Amino acid sequence: MAEIVPLADAVRELVHDGDAVALEGFTHLIPHAAGHEVIRQQRRELTLVRMTPDVIYDQLIGMGCARKLVFSWGGNPGVGSLHRLRDAVEHDWPEPLELEEHSHAGMAAAYSAGASGFPFGVVRGYKGTDLAERTRVAWISCPFTGEQVAAVPAIRPDVGIIHAQQADEAGNVQLWGISGVQKEVVLASSRSIVTVEEIVSRLEPRPGSVYLPGWAVTAVSEVPGGARPSYAHGYYARDNAFYVGWDEISRDRAGFQGWMARHVLEREASPA
Amino acid sequence: MTQVEALTHTADEMMAVAAARRLRNGTVCFVGIGLPSEAANLARATHAPECVLIYESGTIGAKPVHLPLSIGDSELAETADAVVSVPEIFGYWLQGGRIDVGFLGAAQIDRYGNLNSTVIGDYEHPKVRLPGAGGAPEIAAWCGETFVMLRHTPRAFVEQLDFRTTGGAGVTCVVTDLGVLEPRADGELELTELHPGVTVEQTLDATSWQLRVSPDLRRGAPPQAEELQALRALKPNDDLEGRP
Numbered sequence: 001m002a003e004i005v006p007l008a009d010a011v012r013e014l015v016h017d018g019d020a021v022a023l024e025g026f027t028h029l030i031p032h033a034a035g036h037e038v039i040r041q042q043r044r045e046l047t048l049v050r051m052t053p054d055v056i057y058d059q060l061i062g063m064g065c066a067r068k069l070v071f072s073w074g075g076n077p078g079v080g081s082l083h084r085l086r087d088a089v090e091h092d093w094p095e096p097l098e099l100e101e102h103s104h105a106g107m108a109a110a111y112s113a114g115a116s117g118f119p120f121g122v123v124r125g126y127k128g129t130d131l132a133e134r135t136r137v138a139w140i141s142c143p144f145t146g147e148q149v150a151a152v153p154a155i156r157p158d159v160g161i162i163h164a165q166q167a168d169e170a171g172n173v174q175l176w177g178i179s180g181v182q183k184e185v186v187l188a189s190s191r192s193i194v195t196v197e198e199i200v201s202r203l204e205p206r207p208g209s210v211y212l213p214g215w216a217v218t219a220v221s222e223v224p225g226g227a228r229p230s231y232a233h234g235y236y237a238r239d240n241a242f243y244v245g246w247d248e249i250s251r252d253r254a255g256f257q258g259w260m261a262r263h264v265l266e267r268e269a270s271p272a
Numbered sequence: 273m274t275q276v277e278a279l280t281h282t283a284d285e286m287m288a289v290a291a292a293r294r295l296r297n298g299t300v301c302f303v304g305i306g307l308p309s310e311a312a313n314l315a316r317a318t319h320a321p322e323c324v325l326i327y328e329s330g331t332i333g334a335k336p337v338h339l340p341l342s343i344g345d346s347e348l349a350e351t352a353d354a355v356v357s358v359p360e361i362f363g364y365w366l367q368g369g370r371i372d373v374g375f376l377g378a379a380q381i382d383r384y385g386n387l388n389s390t391v392i393g394d395y396e397h398p399k400v401r402l403p404g405a406g407g408a409p410e411i412a413a414w415c416g417e418t419f420v421m422l423r424h425t426p427r428a429f430v431e432q433l434d435f436r437t438t439g440g441a442g443v444t445c446v447v448t449d450l451g452v453l454e455p456r457a458d459g460e461l462e463l464t465e466l467h468p469g470v471t472v473e474q475t476l477d478a479t480s481w482q483l484r485v486s487p488d489l490r491r492g493a494p495p496q497a498e499e500l501q502a503l504r505a506l507k508p509n510d511d512l513e514g515r516p
Contacts, residue, residue, distance in 0.1 A: 026329050026344050027329055028349070051358070052406075071404065072406060073404050073407075074404055075402075075404075077305060077344075078305050078342050081403075085401070086401045089401040090398060090399075090400075101404050102405070103406070103407065103409045104328060104362055104406050105363075105366065105407065108359040108362045109362075109363070111359065112359045123367070124410070124414065125409055125410040125413060125414075126409060127413065128413075128439030128441065129405075129436055129437060129439055130390075130395075130435050130437070131390070131409060177346065177349045177355065178329045178331065178344050179330065179355070179357050179358075180330070180358050181357065181358045181359060183357065184357075210357075233346055238341075238346060240341045240342075240345075243341065243342070
């Protein structure tokens with residue numbers, strides 16, 4: 001059964017140096033507050049896993065938390081490059097960053113396999129690309145038809161972290177709107193942390209929502225606004241101006257460090 | 273907007289209009305963010321209201337009134353016929369072969385329509401690290417056909433890609449700010465259409481390989497007032513300039 005704990009405690013107990021940690025949320029419900037807590041607790045040597053590393057991964061990488069990045073698209077959506085990610089890859093600053101890159105379809109299949117306990121996922125892809133040589137993929141034949149398909153090894157992070165709209169007091173979680181791979185990452189990971197906008201006495205079932213029973217989640221933390229500047233459908237909108245502004249904030253090292261000191265390091269973790 | 277105002281348009285607007293015109297009404301279209309999203313939404317706002325727009329965030333049949341900044345803006349979810357998970361959109365819908373047109377951008381393209389969105393320079397020691405593959409390899413492989421949009425420069429239209437992120441076999445047209453390229457029978461792209469006011473020489477100069485010119489080279493029509501009006505209405509308060 002999920003324990004309901006303050007976010008700082010959840011991160012302290014469940015995220016260790018050297019872990020493979022996946023913070024997911026496809027544009028929507030990105031767990032920014034949890035990422036900030038990982039930065040404040042100065043976790044190191046992490047393998048960061050995420051389909052679409054954007055601002056929160058730029059921050060984790062720029063603050064020296066990561067050794068390796070497993071991803072399929074790394075950018076500031078609709079804006080441009082991630083300067084901290086690029087600096088790490090192009091100039092080894094603040095640390096060298098090993099890359100393992102996939103396509104979206106490959107990574108989605110790898111998460112689904114992880115959630116299902118399968119050793120690998122199957123994709124009709126990677127043919128005719130240089131990506132196949134740079135990622136973990138093997139060609140196999142269908143045992144029934146002989147069709148050649150790509151096998152991608154299951155992703156099984158040590159810790160999966162997501163943000164959701166609501167949980168109840170038993171730690172059952174409900175989220176709705178764009179749901180990305182959030183269900184898959186929680187079920188694929190050995191341990192999981194779900195931050196939520198609010199803890200309610202009773203979850204109202206919503207058609208089309210994703211429901212994660214408390215017995216499938218390790219820890220739940222109440223963090224209102226925990227996805228900002230990403231958004232929480234039904235609670236607050238995406239702060240598009242911030243994403244545009246991040247391009248300037250993150251462009252040079254000193255400016256980035258100053259911003260992180262003021263907005264992340266010197267701020268307490270949210271209460272609750 | 274008057275007809276006179278409509279005569280003034282940017283090269284990017286011409287590119288969006290030319291790409292939008294190629295989408296037939298009723299097409300099911302997998303849309304990348306940026307220029308492709310602009311063109312697909314313009315098509316839906318003008319001659320192709322029944323176009324089904326699918327974004328990789330899992331939104332099927334999205335009908336945004338304004339252009340989204342990201343592929344997962346809430347307006348896409350709020351206006352969609354259905355919102356499904358990412359494994360489902362790439363599995364059942366894309367690799368399941370249910371999408372007519374994939375609409376992609378890229379940093380580099382070669383004469384066969386192969387695309388690079390991974391690195392400029394050597395992979396291990398890149399000059400510029402680009403975002404990476406995203407959905408592109410499977411979009412290009414499993415949509416019925418693929419449209420590509422990118423600005424026409426010698427650095428983008430290259431003899432040799434620095435990295436092949438996406439295979440070009442399914443590419444049926446490349447719309448640029450100068451004109452349109454389409455593959456010949458042997459798969460090599462040739463110039464088939466020029467935008468108003470653009471010369472063949474300009475296009476050859478902007479291409480690093482020896483670009484072939486179709487014997488049936490067409491001249492595209494300038495944007496109509498209705499097209500420009502609809503395009504500009506998609507981004508009414510463009511205080512987020514900086515979007516590509």
